[in-house]
Amino acid sequence: MAKIDDVARLAGVSKGTVSNVFSQKRATSPKVTERVLRVSRELNYVPNHTARSLVTKKTMAIGLTIPHGNFFFSAFHNQFINGVILEASTYGYRVLLDMIAVEEVKTPSLASYPIDGAIVLGPTKEDRRIQLLHQNQIPFVTVGKIMNQGIEDVSTVNNNNDKIIRDICNYLISKGHRNIMFLNAGQQMTVSIVRTEAFIHALEAHQIELQPHMIHYKPLIYSEEYMRYGYDETYNTLANLEEKVTAIISDDDRTAFSAMNALKDLGYSVPEDISLFVICGDLSMMHQVTPSLTGMDLQPSELGVQSVKLLMHKLSVLEGEFTNHWIVDSKIVERDSCSSV
Amino acid sequence: MAKIDDVARLAGVSKGTVSNVFSQKRATSPKVTERVLRVSRELNYVPNHTARSLVTKKTMAIGLTIPHGNFFFSAFHNQFINGVILEASTYGYRVLLDMIAVEEVKTPSLASYPIDGAIVLGPTKEDRRIQLLHQNQIPFVTVGKIMNQGIEDVSTVNNNNDKIIRDICNYLISKGHRNIMFLNAGQQMTVSIVRTEAFIHALEAHQIELQPHMIHYKPLIYSEEYMRYGYDETYNTLANLEEKVTAIISDDDRTAFSAMNALKDLGYSVPEDISLFVICGDLSMMHQVTPSLTGMDLQPSELGVQSVKLLMHKLSVLEGEFTNHWIVDSKIVERDSCSSV
DNA sequence: CTGAAAGCGCTTACAG
């Protein structure tokens, strides 16, 4: 690989000048620019990214930290990541994918983390990733609320999960449902905690008392229960509960399908006997299946874009004012899986 | 951030020694090791990754290049990426996600690409990404066959797509199907080309002549047709074709759902009237829906693991012999969507 | 087992 000295020598200029034609930080005369570029092309020269990083102290990469161990990509995450990559590339940033154990204390890494900033997906209570980032003074933004971290003023991009659950509950209650089962996300995620509170409040607002066994949490991904989540909860709850459940709120499409299977085995059909609402599902899945599934549009791609934007502000690559807490809109998309009782 | 000089001074040793206790490349006495480690902890010191990279000429990152523009993560890709990340972390490697335009000639990047090697997902004919990698002398392995690249001896990890299609066809033909429609992947992908050939051969082997309009290709992702792929092809073909289609092979679960919607609108049911086979779908989706979908297990996670292993061999981090072409097994998983005619 | 010194390939004040 040709290096800057080779180009400088052959073009008859100094290294500094070669550097400038590539970085564009100082103007170079047209003649010199053209000559340097030509020589560079001949030698197949391209500035060494690492050497540049060492002096600029920028890696031009952001980390996307995905909770490892209790997580699996869903359509939501796919779209989110698409948004992140596309937006990051706008600023010349690349995306480093990283799974960090949320809880286990691993042996500290042997070297500093080669990123300028990070995006933390799906924070949990007392999330270790956040502690690590904070400790290493790496700017970051979380996608989702943080809790119990003892860190001030963390930048966050998020849906309004409180409002989402209230909207869903009001939607179902307005259709006459009063016995609503909630298949929530994993218990360790802060989003689940927010949702549960909102769920209880929404019911209370309509004088509905929360029945036991009406809120369930997604098991850890590698557990035996994981693959049966949705089915077991639905089957057991509907088979045993005194009061009849008439609506189910499901965290994602997979869980919804699983629940529908249980309903089928119990002899119920959707939406005639039971209404089904999916919070976070693949749009094309949701409308392709029968019945098509009513759900929320969370704008995952927009969440990705906004989290990159916020991070770029923190890294001062984006100028101007910004809010530390950005909310991405969401709205109900009605399809065929919810009906009135 | 503390640097190696600070630690060396405070611990009363040379920088070289500090370097050695962290890199473990040369032994250090217990006393010195302990002292250096203690000081490092006090100063919150961790070796600078970039500085190290500059001299070792290793970034300890591999790139995962995803075709941009005509691509969307599916469950297959999720599991694949999971395999890649997990296996890569075994060797201390991180994964840089990258979407490179497959065809457009973008302005050349302003700096070298900070990866030691790359994995190319879903190669197309005359794939630009492969040319770029080859040109920049970055070791890479493709997941999928390459065609028309003019490059010798490219390392490849792949399913045996020829065998997969033959197996599927034989499976369907053994159930009496002779009019089989094939909803293939995107036309530009090499996998589609291999599959189409195999499809034709499999039919020929049973003296079945390929009817027109029996092979379709997935449109580019941002096209208007994309969202209707599966539905339109199924509807139009079944409504207009003289001979009745009795089985459909679908590239993925999304397309299968789409096709099922068309079948419903046409008054056909699966598997009574039409059999449906999914090549590459989300296992949990496949068995959660009704009817559960018969399909192939492609072992995407294993594909990810093996492509990292092969790349590590090329980077000489893994010793010993290796084959340049690794095939990952696949097998039919029977569920409820295929029946005999 | 340890140290002193050169060097990895750039960028960046500084000077002109």
Add this chain to the structure above:
DNA sequence: CTGAAAGCGCTTACAG
């Protein structure tokens, strides 16, 4: 607009 020189924070022969 350009150049000479120092320096980014490490690792690595070389020597002992």
